[in-house]
Amino acid sequence: MRTRLAPYLFVAPAMLLLVTFGVFPIFVALAVSLTNMNISAFANISNVDFVGLDNYVKLFDDADFWQALGNTGLFAVLGVPSIVLLSLAVALLLNHSDHWIFRALRSFYFIPAITAIVAISLIWGYLYNTQFGFLNYVLSFAGIDQVQWLSDPLLAKFSVALVAVWRGTGLNIIIFLAAxxxxxxxxxxAASLDGASEWRKTFSIVLPLLRFAIFFVTVTTIISWGQFFDEPFVLTDGGPLGATTSVSIFLYKEGFRLNQFGYASAGSIVLFAIIAVITLVQLRARKADDEY
Incomplete structure (x- = not known):
């Protein structure tokens, strides 16, 4: 009996934390999304009324929500392939040698992943500054006028995404290096003895053996971009004109600035459902690939 129970006892603390801080909040958000809860409800619970699916109906009729959802989708389209391909390429290059320079570069590339996002965003904010930013200073030597990196609605999307790609690459490089x-x-x-080139060995041997690592990085990267918040919040606060407002920023503003907890919870449930469906599709595709 002790032998059979031992694995469950070791796993129990982690499962308890997962249920408490991962699963239980989902059901709480689902319950809150069916009410009109706001800040006054914390003082008097009687102020909370059951509104059913009204929050969801209002959400799907909200142009700001659809704009935020479109922005999030665009960020994911820009960021996920960029991070996966760039991380994989850098990892392949760093793996070719064990020289101390390459070991130092591995640590160097990991620094953005452990640096505070506020510090990173502030530095990039100065780089993007229209008046005295370093990027515009460099471009001025080529006769290019001041670029509105964070003021132009279209350009701001790419500027914010670039910061997130730069920050998110380091951790994935380490994952690929471990793989x-x-x-x-x-x-x-054996491939070298048969006369295979480095490119041939990479595409015929290395990459097929990295399928699980590529799948893992892709899934986690999609999830992180679905919850994209830090960079646009610090750099632009979702502006200009909502151009960089992700779904997470939209939910934050509705919940904590406009005091609409029920409405924000409905949005969080929709976001959770979208991410869950995308993840399940990827898991299904992975399972079909393994069976094949």
Whole structure:
């Protein structure tokens, strides 16, 4: 009996934390989304009324929500392929040598992942500054007029996405490097004896063996971009004209600035459902690939 129970006892603390801070809040948000809860409800619970699906009907009729959803989709389209491909390319280059320079570069690329997002965004804000920013200063030597990096609605999307790509690449480089360490050297040596080039070995041996790592990085990156918040919040606060307002920023403003907890909870449930469906589709595709 002790042998059978031991694994569950070791897993129990982690599962308890997961249920408490991961699963339970989802059901709380679902319940709140069916009410008109606001800040006054904390003082008097009788102020909370059941409104059914009214919040969801209002949400799907809200042009600001659809704009935020479209922005989030665009950010994901820009960011996910960029991070996955850039991280994989850098990891492949760093894995070719164990020289101390390459070991130092591995640490260097990981620094953005452990740096405070506020500090990162403030530095990039100065770089993007229209009047005295470094980027415009460099462009001035080429005779280019001042670029409105964060003031132009279209350009602001790409500017904010660039910061997130730069910050998100470091952690994924480490993940790919760890996966590359698991590639059997015998396969590469055998391919070298057969006269295979580095490109041939990379595409025929290395990349197929990295399928799970690529899948893992892709899934986690999509989830993180679906919850995109930090960079646009600090750099533009969702502006200009809502051009960089993600769904997460929209929910934050509705819940904590406009005091509409029920309405914001409905939006969070919709966002959770979208991310869950995308993740399940990817898991299904991964399972079909393994069966094939």
């Amino acid at each position: 590359l360490q698991g590639v059997p050297r015998e396969y590469l040596e």
